[in-house]
Amino acid sequence: MLEAVQRWSEDELRSVNAQIEYLLRDALRKAGRLKPAKPDPVDDDE
Template sequence: MAKKKNFPLRIDPALYAIIEQWAQDEFRSVNGHIEFLLREAARREGRLTRKQRMEEEKE
């Protein structure tokens, strides 16, 4: 797996609480759920290349 990029994220506390509960409901960490949501949005908007989608399916 490729090395992941670290960066600080500032987020509204109320939104964080929603994401935290949502992540628990899906049995994910908050970080993992945020990455999942961003990846789904990128896929939906056609921002992931075919190669990236193929690599994703291998994981």
């Protein structure tokens, strides 16, 4: 399994750790277990 993740991370130009984090975040999002990201605050000075 590690070799498959290593190859995949190389294909995606990510480190293995970043690839694992990406996979976990995607799985959590798909399972509805990840809180929605907070929107960026709007800068009223523009």
